[in-house]
Amino acid sequence: MTEVSNKSAYVSMQGVGHRYDPRPGAPMAVQDIDLDIHRHEFVAVVGPSGCGKSTLLRMVSGLLIPSHGEVSVFNRRVTEPRDDVGIVFQKANLLPWLTVRKNVLFPLKHKYGHYTQEDEKRTDELLKMAGLTQFADKMPDELSGGMQQRVGIVRALLLNPDILLMDEPFSALDALTREQIGFDLLKIWEENPKTVLFITHSISEAVLLSDRILVMSKRPGTVLDLIEVDLPRPRTSKTINEPRFAELTDLIRGHIYEPNVPA
Numbered sequence: 697m698t699e700v701s702n703k704s705a706y707v708s709m710q711g712v713g714h715r716y717d718p719r720p721g722a723p724m725a726v727q728d729i730d731l732d733i734h735r736h737e738f739v740a741v742v743g744p745s746g747c748g749k750s751t752l753l754r755m756v757s758g759l760l761i762p763s764h765g766e767v768s769v770f771n772r773r774v775t776e777p778r779d780d781v782g783i784v785f786q787k788a789n790l791l792p793w794l795t796v797r798k799n800v801l802f803p804l805k806h807k808y809g810h811y812t813q814e815d816e817k818r819t820d821e822l823l824k825m826a827g828l829t830q831f832a833d834k835m836p837d838e839l840s841g842g843m844q845q846r847v848g849i850v851r852a853l854l855l856n857p858d859i860l861l862m863d864e865p866f867s868a869l870d871a872l873t874r875e876q877i878g879f880d881l882l883k884i885w886e887e888n889p890k891t892v893l894f895i896t897h898s899i900s901e902a903v904l905l906s907d908r909i910l911v912m913s914k915r916p917g918t919v920l921d922l923i924e925v926d927l928p929r930p931r932t933s934k935t936i937n938e939p940r941f942a943e944l945t946d947l948i949r950g951h952i953y954e955p956n957v958p959a
């Protein structure tokens with residue numbers, strides 16, 4: 697691992713680009729991405745389908761090393777998969793033969809071969825924070841989709857990662873559940889701060905949850921804008937009715953649907 701220059705950012709992308717196809721002249725998936733994310737900041741990424749949002753997330757996790765530029769975490773260049781990030785995907789993919797509590801503990805068991813009483817205590821605390829205490833001993837198929845997704849978030853938090861990477865975590869949920877789980881996530885994040893990179897197709901979800909929003913262009917994905925979400929916290933259902941909320945969503949919509957018109 698190599699030291700890099702920017703010391704203030706927690707996650708830093710400098711001149712990042714990636715071409716999946718190594719042949720010269722093949723199209724880039726993403727290019728010229730510069731982004732600094734600060735500790736405990738909540739950054740959302742929005743952009744058209746195929747613009748490279750998941751590609752960026754995979755680069756921060758170290759599952760993908762960019763063909764151009766550098767990604768660093770805590771001033772260390774990412775050169776291999778990191779085990780200090782929590783990842784939440786669109787589907788929780790819980791193991792159907794284990795209870796909720798055992799599903800949450802599973803990654804620890806898998807990684808270290810066992811878990812401690814302290815781990816069980818923390819699991820119960822996290823399940824409580826996510827409103828899942830009475831479901832701890834249920835099997836996954838006894839839970840709704842929203843509850844399963846909450847279990848997925850708790851599972852990602854158990855290892856107490858510095859960074860939480862979320863790839864369209866709520867997109868399989870109905871609109872009402874999605875809004876509620878967004879507020880639940882904010883509560884968990886406020887009680888248990890993490891640096892979050894959150895990918896979504898929903899502009900309003902990005903505005904409601906995040907501190908800043910990276911708006912990407914269509915492929916090859918590059919930065920169209922980086923927007924500061926200057927809405928006060930805690931965010932609530934009332935936030936959605938604030939004029940600034942509508943201004944910000946309009947601004948992002950304009951970037952995505954009319955990318956060549958100056959804002």
Ligand SMILES: Nc1ncnc2c1ncn2[C@@H]1O[C@H](COP(=O)(O)OP(=O)(O)OP(=O)(O)O)[C@@H](O)[C@H]1O
Binds near residue numbers: 750915
């Ligand atoms: N493993 C891969 N091999 C080759 N091309 C890939 C691979 N993964 C992604 N791509 C291509 O790179 C581009 C960016 O993909 P990516 O999944 O990062 O986009 P995305 O913005 O997350 O898309 P979506 O919003 O549809 O989930 C796409 O054109 C995709 O086809």
